[in-house]
Amino acid sequence: MAINLKGKKALVTGGSKGIGKEVVLELINAGAVVAIASRHIPENLPELEQLSGINGTIIKAYGIDLAEVNSISARVNTIIHDLEGLDILINSAGMAYTNEIIDTPLADFQQVLNLNLTSVFACIQAVLPTMRSQKSGIIINIASIAAKQAFPTWGAYSASKFGLLGLTQALAAEEGTHGIKVMSICPGSVDTPLWDTLAPEVAANFDRKAMLEAKTVAEIIMSMLTLPANAVIQDLVLMPNTGVL
Template identity: 45%
Template sequence: MNLAKNKSAMITGASSGIGKATALAFAKVGIDVVLVSRNQEKLASVASAVEQTGAKATTYALDLADIEQVREKISAIAAESPVNILINSAGMGYTGNLSDTPLSDWQAVMNLNLTSVFQCILGVLPTMRDRGAGTIVNVASVAGLQPFPSWGAYSVSKAGLIALSKTLAAEERQHGIRVTTICPGAVDTELWNSDTVGIKLERAAMLTPESVAQSILHAVLLPEQAVIEELTLMPSAGVL
């Protein structure tokens, strides 16, 4: 049985990192993808790579940090390009002691890492309920399970995302919707290059985005009677 047949996935944060790797992993098994990110130029590059595999790619430039518009825009995208899988991989890193974190920074982290995910989910939920099936994968972090010093706002946002996933799973399983939370350890992505992350770790020892993507693909391709509710994926070197 081809468990990838007739599947289509919306992937946020699809222009780089885990989102990009997931798009390519899905495409290689025949899952069409709807790519969402701020950067249209990067999205076009990912779409080109996807289409070389024979899968279909559709791109939508959307700033998920603008949370007031997210639900409406995602709902419109889902109506235009129907999907039965949602991968929430967009997010930002942030380091700094809680006592030194400005309220504006705190809110920016919560908006992108947690509230935008909530809004994306609400954007696709009605059509998934109508079909009586769907899979939602939220990319959280091991920092949401065990907070680390100097990662306060980030850890709180990911812990909130884990709680969101568990609540959603409990509410939506009656509608045939599966919810999976992936909690990776350190992953070698552009997050470590951002201005909001001031901690440097050994990137060669980190997980690759492709490793995380393979775990997401595995969860998505399980028979509908099974679900991985939560998966912690760590570098073999442990916590870096």
């Protein structure tokens, strides 16, 4: 059955590649008005602009470095003003990082937390007044199986994702009475460009052909977006059928 989100206004962080991009494509096919926030917008802008007009939808791209957490609130408020409201926030932006904790510089640890956790906090805080005023909204935070179990050399990453689940659960408890749904999804390994940012000797330990496809994760997120009004999936774990890679 075709999903219809015609007229719904959505913001997807990290929407120029990986899971975020696949979510954008799904939202466009469903007729939503979509804003993309990503630091990779300039290089991908021509391709993204071509997506406008599909199913009568509108797509707007914003070049925002979400690691610059102090500027997020103002930038997101500009997006909300441009869209004349906001119904959906998908927090997909994030980074991978591997190193043993003993060897992780404080600056690196803070960088991981800034992008994977603090930027999500800032985006959420920026959209809540609008969602509260309209007494509706959906926020989905894309976490990771690393939010459920830690792995050697992934300490900073796991810490950021464990924190993201705590933030999601607290937010859900606070915002349910305001008509806002808050959910998280924890995928296992997904074949995205994230793996290309790791050292070759790290990436070589993973079979990308056995991983989930980003499109599969996006399709599950769309199912979460279209649940009945009185239903919510608080946290969903989605794994490759081969298990943790």
